[in-house]
Amino acid sequence: GDSVTQMEGPVTLSEEAFLTINCTYTATGYPSLFWYVQYPGEGLQLLLKATKADDKGSNKGFEATYRKETTSFHLEKGSVQVSDSAVYFCALGAYYGNNRLAFGKGNQVVVIP
Amino acid sequence: SAVISQKPSRDICQRGTSLTIQCQVDSQVTMMFWYRQQPGQSLTLIATANQGSEATYESGFVIDKFPISRPNLTFSTLTVSNMSPEDSSIYLCSVAGQGMGVEAFFGQGTRLTVV
Numbered sequence: 286g287d288s289v290t291q292m293e294g295p296v297t298l299s300e301e302a303f304l305t306i307n308c309t310y311t312a313t314g315y316p317s318l319f320w321y322v323q324y325p326g327e328g329l330q331l332l333l334k335a336t337k338a339d340d341k342g343s344n345k346g347f348e349a350t351y352r353k354e355t356t357s358f359h360l361e362k363g364s365v366q367v368s369d370s371a372v373y374f375c376a377l378g379a380y381y382g383n384n385r386l387a388f389g390k391g392n393q394v395v396v397i398p
Numbered sequence: 399s400a401v402i403s404q405k406p407s408r409d410i411c412q413r414g415t416s417l418t419i420q421c422q423v424d425s426q427v428t429m430m431f432w433y434r435q436q437p438g439q440s441l442t443l444i445a446t447a448n449q450g451s452e453a454t455y456e457s458g459f460v461i462d463k464f465p466i467s468r469p470n471l472t473f474s475t476l477t478v479s480n481m482s483p484e485d486s487s488i489y490l491c492s493v494a495g496q497g498m499g500v501e502a503f504f505g506q507g508t509r510l511t512v513v
Contacts, residue, residue, distance in 0.1 A: 317500040328506040378500050386502055388441045
């Protein structure tokens with residue numbers, strides 16, 4: 286079935302550092318791909334999305350490109366801030382469009398001043 | 399997009415009791431979903447709440463334990479029945495569907511602790 290794999294473990298980095306969180310997926314057809322963010326004590330917020338191959342989603346300085354050839358959707362930000370500390374989830378939306386999502390395990394990102 | 403309100407935001411409950419979580423949306427939505435997020439874990443879909451019919455449960459979740467109501471297109475409830483400490487989780491309501499794009503939107507979640 287459809288699944289999402291995120292890199293293992295929390296990510297700790299200094300302010301203004303470059304952030305990459307890897308996400309790969311397995312799916313039939315051409316799913317939509319998402320990154321959601323969960324700030325401490327809150328629900329999930331959509332960070333960015335891409336609906337077809339080679340699309341680049343971007344928001345708040347974050348970017349991710351839908352790579353069909355490598356089945357990946359890696360999240361990047363060039364210069365992180367302390368306020369970016371959160372848990373980041375990669376998610377896949379079913380091709381057949383019933384809007385059910387398959388989530389990766391999530392990555393805790395801690396940005397140190 | 400949609401604005402989703404979940405109640406309660408958190409609760410501490412005694413084992414063996416039940417808790418009903420409410421999800422209210424500010425517009426009519428086709429699809430409503432309930433997810434569970436166990437401590438330090440990802441989200442697991444419990445069920446899809448269908449308006450006017452029985453909810454559709456995922457493998458490992460049953461109606462007797464997690465009864466769901468969906469009386470109209472803006473409201474749903476999830477009950478966690480006969481709770482045990484293993485039910486301590488965040489429960490999230492999510493909506494999606496026509497006119498909302500391909501993504502799903504989430505409520506703030508209900509943080510449940512069973513003691």
